[in-house]
Amino acid sequence: MSDVRQCSCNIELSEEDMLKQIDGILDSYKGISGALIPVLQIAQKMFGYLPKLVLKRISVVLNKPYSEVAGVVSFYSFFSTVPRGKYLVRVCLGTACYVRGGKEVLDALKKELKIDVGQTTQDKLFSLDVGRCFGACGRAPVIMINDDVHQRVKKLKIGELLDTYRKKSDETTKEAN
Numbered sequence: 001m002s003d004v005r006q007c008s009c010n011i012e013l014s015e016e017d018m019l020k021q022i023d024g025i026l027d028s029y030k031g032i033s034g035a036l037i038p039v040l041q042i043a044q045k046m047f048g049y050l051p052k053l054v055l056k057r058i059s060v061v062l063n064k065p066y067s068e069v070a071g072v073v074s075f076y077s078f079f080s081t082v083p084r085g086k087y088l089v090r091v092c093l094g095t096a097c098y099v100r101g102g103k104e105v106l107d108a109l110k111k112e113l114k115i116d117v118g119q120t121t122q123d124k125l126f127s128l129d130v131g132r133c134f135g136a137c138g139r140a141p142v143i144m145i146n147d148d149v150h151q152r153v154k155k156l157k158i159g160e161l162l163d164t165y166r167k168k169s170d171e172t173t174k175e176a177n
Helices: 015-029 036-047 052-061 066-075 095-099 102-113 155-176
Strands: 004-006 012-014 087-092 126-131 143-145 148-150
Touching: 012 015, 015 036, 015 052, 036 052, 036 066, 052 066, 087 102, 087 155, 095 102, 102 126, 102 155
Parallel strands: 087 126
Antiparallel strands: 004 012, 087 143, 143 148
Protein backbone atom coordinates (compact mmCIF):
# COMPACT_ATOMS: atom_id res chain seq x y z
CA MET A 1 0.00 0.00 0.00
CA SER A 2 1.43 3.39 -0.94
CA ASP A 3 2.01 6.15 1.55
CA VAL A 4 -0.33 9.14 1.12
CA ARG A 5 0.95 12.61 2.01
CA GLN A 6 -0.30 16.13 1.69
CA CYS A 7 1.47 18.75 -0.39
CA SER A 8 1.56 22.39 0.69
CA CYS A 9 -1.45 23.08 -1.52
CA ASN A 10 -3.54 20.71 0.67
CA ILE A 11 -4.04 18.11 -2.06
CA GLU A 12 -3.29 14.53 -1.02
CA LEU A 13 -0.59 12.90 -3.12
CA SER A 14 0.44 9.28 -3.31
CA GLU A 15 4.14 8.39 -3.43
CA GLU A 16 3.73 7.76 -7.15
CA ASP A 17 2.24 11.23 -7.70
CA MET A 18 5.01 12.83 -5.66
CA LEU A 19 7.66 11.12 -7.75
CA LYS A 20 5.97 12.11 -11.01
CA GLN A 21 5.92 15.73 -9.91
CA ILE A 22 9.54 15.80 -8.80
CA ASP A 23 10.65 13.91 -11.93
CA GLY A 24 9.19 16.68 -14.08
CA ILE A 25 11.33 19.22 -12.24
CA LEU A 26 14.43 17.04 -12.21
CA ASP A 27 14.29 16.51 -15.99
CA SER A 28 14.85 20.22 -16.53
CA TYR A 29 17.82 20.31 -14.10
CA LYS A 30 19.69 17.17 -15.22
CA GLY A 31 23.34 17.87 -15.97
CA ILE A 32 23.21 21.46 -14.70
CA SER A 33 26.01 22.35 -12.32
CA GLY A 34 24.76 23.72 -9.00
CA ALA A 35 21.25 22.32 -9.45
CA LEU A 36 20.95 20.69 -6.02
CA ILE A 37 19.87 23.67 -3.92
CA PRO A 38 17.40 25.08 -6.49
CA VAL A 39 15.85 21.61 -6.89
CA LEU A 40 15.56 21.21 -3.12
CA GLN A 41 13.93 24.64 -2.85
CA ILE A 42 11.40 23.79 -5.57
CA ALA A 43 10.65 20.39 -4.03
CA GLN A 44 10.12 21.91 -0.60
CA LYS A 45 7.80 24.54 -2.06
CA MET A 46 5.85 21.78 -3.83
CA PHE A 47 5.44 19.45 -0.86
CA GLY A 48 5.84 21.80 2.09
CA TYR A 49 8.84 19.77 3.29
CA LEU A 50 11.36 17.30 1.89
CA PRO A 51 10.23 13.70 2.31
CA LYS A 52 12.98 11.04 2.33
CA LEU A 53 11.47 9.50 -0.80
CA VAL A 54 11.94 12.79 -2.69
CA LEU A 55 15.50 13.22 -1.38
CA LYS A 56 16.37 9.74 -2.64
CA ARG A 57 14.95 10.53 -6.09
CA ILE A 58 16.87 13.81 -6.24
CA SER A 59 20.03 11.93 -5.28
CA VAL A 60 19.58 9.35 -8.04
CA VAL A 61 18.57 11.71 -10.84
CA LEU A 62 21.23 14.35 -10.07
CA ASN A 63 23.80 11.56 -9.62
CA LYS A 64 24.80 12.72 -6.15
CA PRO A 65 25.37 10.54 -3.09
CA TYR A 66 22.35 10.49 -0.80
CA SER A 67 24.64 11.58 2.05
CA GLU A 68 25.47 14.77 0.13
CA VAL A 69 21.80 15.59 -0.51
CA ALA A 70 20.82 14.85 3.10
CA GLY A 71 23.85 16.82 4.32
CA VAL A 72 22.80 19.93 2.41
CA VAL A 73 19.25 19.60 3.77
CA SER A 74 20.43 19.27 7.36
CA PHE A 75 22.97 22.10 7.02
CA TYR A 76 20.54 24.80 5.86
CA SER A 77 17.84 25.68 8.37
CA PHE A 78 15.53 26.72 5.52
CA PHE A 79 15.02 23.06 4.60
CA SER A 80 12.76 20.75 6.58
CA THR A 81 12.29 16.99 6.47
CA VAL A 82 9.12 17.17 8.55
CA PRO A 83 5.80 18.66 7.41
CA ARG A 84 5.38 22.32 8.27
CA GLY A 85 2.29 24.38 8.81
CA LYS A 86 0.72 26.61 6.20
CA TYR A 87 2.43 29.57 7.88
CA LEU A 88 6.06 29.38 8.97
CA VAL A 89 6.60 31.84 11.81
CA ARG A 90 10.27 32.70 12.26
CA VAL A 91 11.47 34.90 15.11
CA CYS A 92 14.73 36.79 14.73
CA LEU A 93 17.05 36.22 17.66
CA GLY A 94 19.98 38.17 16.25
CA THR A 95 21.64 40.58 18.67
CA ALA A 96 19.44 43.63 18.00
CA CYS A 97 16.19 41.65 18.07
CA TYR A 98 17.22 39.71 21.14
CA VAL A 99 18.15 42.87 23.05
CA ARG A 100 14.91 44.59 22.02
CA GLY A 101 12.59 41.77 23.15
CA GLY A 102 12.90 38.99 20.56
CA LYS A 103 13.06 36.31 23.26
CA GLU A 104 9.87 37.64 24.88
CA VAL A 105 8.15 37.67 21.47
CA LEU A 106 9.25 34.05 20.97
CA ASP A 107 7.90 33.10 24.40
CA ALA A 108 4.57 34.81 23.60
CA LEU A 109 4.36 32.89 20.30
CA LYS A 110 5.08 29.59 22.06
CA LYS A 111 2.34 30.32 24.57
CA GLU A 112 -0.20 31.48 21.95
CA LEU A 113 0.49 28.58 19.56
CA LYS A 114 1.01 26.00 22.31
CA ILE A 115 4.10 24.65 20.54
CA ASP A 116 7.86 24.90 20.85
CA VAL A 117 10.48 25.84 18.26
CA GLY A 118 10.58 23.24 15.48
CA GLN A 119 7.00 22.14 16.06
CA THR A 120 3.75 22.59 14.13
CA THR A 121 0.31 23.30 15.58
CA GLN A 122 -2.16 20.41 15.55
CA ASP A 123 -4.28 22.14 12.92
CA LYS A 124 -1.17 22.33 10.67
CA LEU A 125 -1.65 26.10 10.38
CA PHE A 126 1.55 27.35 12.05
CA SER A 127 5.12 26.13 12.48
CA LEU A 128 7.57 27.95 14.75
CA ASP A 129 11.24 28.54 14.06
CA VAL A 130 14.00 31.04 14.86
CA GLY A 131 16.47 32.91 12.69
CA ARG A 132 19.56 34.99 13.34
CA CYS A 133 19.11 38.13 11.23
CA PHE A 134 16.44 39.28 8.80
CA GLY A 135 18.19 42.53 7.89
CA ALA A 136 15.85 44.86 9.76
CA CYS A 137 17.87 45.45 12.92
CA GLY A 138 16.77 49.07 13.24
CA ARG A 139 13.17 47.90 13.56
CA ALA A 140 13.70 45.10 16.03
CA PRO A 141 12.22 42.83 17.17
CA VAL A 142 11.29 41.26 13.84
CA ILE A 143 9.37 38.14 12.89
CA MET A 144 8.62 36.68 9.50
CA ILE A 145 5.46 34.79 8.68
CA ASN A 146 6.20 33.04 5.40
CA ASP A 147 7.49 35.97 3.30
CA ASP A 148 5.81 38.75 5.34
CA VAL A 149 8.17 40.73 7.56
CA HIS A 150 6.66 42.19 10.75
CA GLN A 151 8.74 44.85 12.50
CA ARG A 152 8.68 46.29 16.01
CA VAL A 153 6.57 43.34 17.12
CA LYS A 154 5.03 43.61 20.58
CA LYS A 155 4.51 40.46 22.62
CA LEU A 156 1.07 41.70 23.67
CA LYS A 157 -0.01 41.94 20.01
CA ILE A 158 0.97 38.36 19.02
CA GLY A 159 -2.60 37.02 19.27
CA GLU A 160 -3.90 39.83 17.02
CA LEU A 161 -1.17 39.26 14.47
CA LEU A 162 -1.77 35.50 14.32
CA ASP A 163 -5.52 36.08 14.05
CA THR A 164 -4.99 37.88 10.73
CA TYR A 165 -3.39 34.71 9.36
CA ARG A 166 -6.08 32.51 10.87
CA LYS A 167 -8.70 34.65 9.12
CA LYS A 168 -6.77 34.49 5.82
CA SER A 169 -6.73 30.72 6.11
CA ASP A 170 -10.45 30.58 6.88
CA GLU A 171 -11.22 32.78 3.86
CA THR A 172 -9.06 30.61 1.60
CA THR A 173 -10.80 27.48 2.86
CA LYS A 174 -14.26 28.99 2.28
CA GLU A 175 -13.30 30.07 -1.27
CA ALA A 176 -12.03 26.56 -2.05
CA ASN A 177 -15.36 25.02 -1.01
